[in-house]
Amino acid sequence: LMVKSYYHFGSAAGAIKRMLQYSEEGVYFVIGNYFVDNIKYTGSVGKVFDIAQLSASVSSPILSNDREYPYFSRLAPPATGQSKVIRETILNFASIQGPRGWDRCAIISTTDPYGVGLSEDFIEVMNEQDEIEIATYQQFIYLGEIDGTKADVQVELREIQDSKARIIVALIVGGYEDLIIDANEFGLVGDSFVWFVGDSISGNFLYNEEAIALSRGLLGTFQYIPEGHKERQYFDDLWLRSDPTIYYGAGETVSPYYYLTYDMVLTSAILIEELDKQGLLDSEEVIPGRVWTNELRKLSVNGTSGLIEFNSIGDRVQPASGSFYDPDTRTWKEYAFYDDVQGYNKIRDVIWHSGTNEIPDLDIREAFHYWSCHDGKKMFDPTGKSISLHTPDGSDIDDIDEDYHCDQFIDCKNLSDESNDCASNYTVLFIVFGCITGFMILVCILLIGLVIVYGLILKYRRLRVASPTFLLILLVSTIIGYSSVYAWFGKPHPVACGFQPWILGLSTISMIAALCAKNFRIWRIFRYQNVKQRISDLDLLVLWFAMILPSLVILVVWTIVSTPTATMEDRGGEEHYVCTTGGFTGKPGGLIFFFILVGYIAIVLMFGVILSILTRKVPTMFNESKLLAISIYNLVFFGCVIIPVVMVINPINPYAAW
Numbered sequence: 001l002m003v004k005s006y007y008h009f010g011s012a013a014g015a016i017k018r019m020l021q022y023s024e025e026g027v028y029f030v031i032g033n034y035f036v037d038n039i040k041y042t043g044s045v046g047k048v049f050d051i052a053q054l055s056a057s058v059s060s061p062i063l064s065n066d067r068e069y070p071y072f073s074r075l076a077p078p079a080t081g082q083s084k085v086i087r088e089t090i091l092n093f094a095s096i097q098g099p100r101g102w103d104r105c106a107i108i109s110t111t112d113p114y115g116v117g118l119s120e121d122f123i124e125v126m127n128e129q130d131e132i133e134i135a136t137y138q139q140f141i142y143l144g145e146i147d148g149t150k151a152d153v154q155v156e157l158r159e160i161q162d163s164k165a166r167i168i169v170a171l172i173v174g175g176y177e178d179l180i181i182d183a184n185e186f187g188l189v190g191d192s193f194v195w196f197v198g199d200s201i202s203g204n205f206l207y208n209e210e211a212i213a214l215s216r217g218l219l220g221t222f223q224y225i226p227e228g229h230k231e232r233q234y235f236d237d238l239w240l241r242s243d244p245t246i247y248y249g250a251g252e253t254v255s256p257y258y259y260l261t262y263d264m265v266l267t268s269a270i271l272i273e274e275l276d277k278q279g280l281l282d283s284e285e286v287i288p289g290r291v292w293t294n295e296l297r298k299l300s301v302n303g304t305s306g307l308i309e310f311n312s313i314g315d316r317v318q319p320a321s322g323s324f325y326d327p328d329t330r331t332w333k334e335y336a337f338y339d340d341v342q343g344y345n346k347i348r349d350v351i352w353h354s355g356t357n358e359i360p361d362l363d364i365r366e367a368f369h370y371w372s373c374h375d376g377k378k379m380f381d382p383t384g385k386s387i388s389l390h391t392p393d394g395s396d397i398d399d400i401d402e403d404y405h406c407d408q409f410i411d412c413k414n415l416s417d418e419s420n421d422c423a424s425n426y427t428v429l430f431i432v433f434g435c436i437t438g439f440m441i442l443v444c445i446l447l448i449g450l451v452i453v454y455g456l457i458l459k460y461r462r463l464r465v466a467s468p469t470f471l472l473i474l475l476v477s478t479i480i481g482y483s484s485v486y487a488w489f490g491k492p493h494p495v496a497c498g499f500q501p502w503i504l505g506l507s508t509i510s511m512i513a514a515l516c517a518k519n520f521r522i523w524r525i526f527r528y529q530n531v532k533q534r535i536s537d538l539d540l541l542v543l544w545f546a547m548i549l550p551s552l553v554i555l556v557v558w559t560i561v562s563t564p565t566a567t568m569e570d571r572g573g574e575e576h577y578v579c580t581t582g583g584f585t586g587k588p589g590g591l592i593f594f595f596i597l598v599g600y601i602a603i604v605l606m607f608g609v610i611l612s613i614l615t616r617k618v619p620t621m622f623n624e625s626k627l628l629a630i631s632i633y634n635l636v637f638f639g640c641v642i643i644p645v646v647m648v649i650n651p652i653n654p655y656a657a658w
Contacts, residue, residue: 028292029051051071052292055072061120078121085221102132107136108156136165157183166194166362224337225259267303389401392404406421408655411577437483480503563582
């Protein structure tokens with residue numbers, strides 16, 4: 001048995017050349033090769049020249065391919081387990097702390113096979129769930145191992161900063177110390193950030209003091225190396241007593257790669273012993289790589305890194321672990337391990353960047369101003385999450401976005417958002433309109449009393465000629481019409497929005513119908529002056545109701561099919577609670593029914609115009625054509641000028657529409 005060693009300085013070309021020399025020398029079992037950049041080539045060479053290989057630490061998922069690398073085995077399980085332990089760690093703390101902030105992560109990797117392969121594997125693992133979003137994936141070229149060049153990651157860190165991710169997964173082969181220092185300058189390191197690194201970083205030591213201080217609470221992944229078993233304790237004791245002049249680093253902290261390297265030699269020795277027991281070493285025949293590989297994968301060894309067993313494609317069967325970095329002792333401490341069978345298993349609490357075991361609050365939001373409806377003033381939430389903003393469609397909302405203040409739309413039930421500190425004051429507007437409207441209603445009520453007393457009781461001739469019954473109908477319709485103003489007061493409400501077309505529409509058509517009915521009787525009487533006729537108030541009431549009935553039908557169908565209601569709509573870039581059309585049709589059903597109603601009113605008005613012309617020569621005492629003509633003029637002006645202007649202005653500025 002001859003043991004030969006060769007250091008190729010990370011050069012793939014050098015490694016391939018050495019593998020070809022081994023083939024010529026009849027060497028069919030090679031251990032070492034710590035870098036995936038080399039093994040992906042030497043593994044192919046081993047396949048062609050029948051050379052078995054055993055690596056201590058390479059974890060890249062791309063090597064889990066028995067077709068491409070049939071004679072390659074490793075003491076490190078594939079990094080898929082590391083990806084899963086990151087995922088399960090995030091999900092675990094999100095379930096405790098709440099998902100906000102723990103639901104977005106950013107990836108930054110080196111462009112080498114290790115970084116790319118591990119990142120692709122991590123993305124694939126994350127795609128198996130939908131609770132965590134990958135906000136951005138950035139890459140940079142790392143040349144530090146070759147020429148010591150510091151990578152420029154300014155663009156990549158700015159992209160991560162813009163992504164708003166609070167979890168940063170650095171799947172890099174090296175250059176961590178420079179990366180974390182640069183990230184700190186971008187404000188990406190602190191108590192409200194969580195950083196993960198892969199085994200290439202967590203399996204090594206940190207030396208830069210600034211990077212060490214920034215790395216408190218850094219989470220790393222590695223294969224699970226159990227604590228407390230005798231093989232590990234024996235190695236630790238022996239390592240601490242060894243002479244550092246003979247064994248580099250002896251007497252200091254043990255890197256997990258030391259366990260794997262030791263176990264690589266131990267496993268190789270046990271493999272050789274097993275082949276010797278089989279008599280293969282005594283034979284003069286060459287032991288091919290496939291035999292070395294087959295026997296290696298049958299082994300079960302208790303090593304310093306735990307139980308060593310391989311699956312059929314040469315990957316070690318071992319859970320993945322998560323560790324946190326302790327800058328005080330400059331060691332990594334395992335906090336949990338995970339595999340698909342046992343799931344996520346906690347070992348100890350994580351000591352985070354804050355220096356405590358309190359889980360970081362990643363739900364960091366921008367501070368904002370808001371308007372308090374109840375307090376009637378602008379207020380400030382410095383945390384960005386103490387106050388939950390309400391939408392205006394609530395019944396009695398309190399805290400709303402500051403943009404709702406003085407925007408001409410009423411969003412608060414008490415009108416404070418459009419009254420306090422606003423140039424346009426709805427409270428004053430409603431008081432003025434309410435007083436004027438109330439005064440007009442009182443006048444109408446007074447007139448009702450006068451009509452009853454002088455028209456029905458005392459039976460004054462002038463009032464009797466004007467028909468007290470229809471005067472009362474006119475006055476009641478007028479009162480209802482005035483009262484409809486109050487349906488537009490305050491914040492929109494589905495009931496008020498539903499009553500608006502009924503109150504205003506019926507009162508309008510009722511007044512026009514009453515005037516037309518009265519003038520119709522005058523026209524009939526004076527058309528046939530030589531014929532004695534009697535047209536009672538009851539007859540006119542039938543005519544009045546006949547003219548109102550179509551409008552009732554229109555309003556009933558309108559209410560059923562295109563129900564007027566209140567809901568949230570976009571007005572000027574903001575969602576506001578406004579009266580609109582619901583029902584089966586939604587918009588523009590309400591507008592269609594509105595014009596149908598207006599069209600019917602126009603027909604009745606035309607009937608009134610005809611009656612006004614026909615009765616223009618009636619004796620003055622009975623002649624109401626001028627009154628009817630003035631009413632028609634006002635309604636036509638209202639319909640042709642006022643309504644269109646209001647319909648155009650109201651969606652933009654309801655205050656101006658008032």
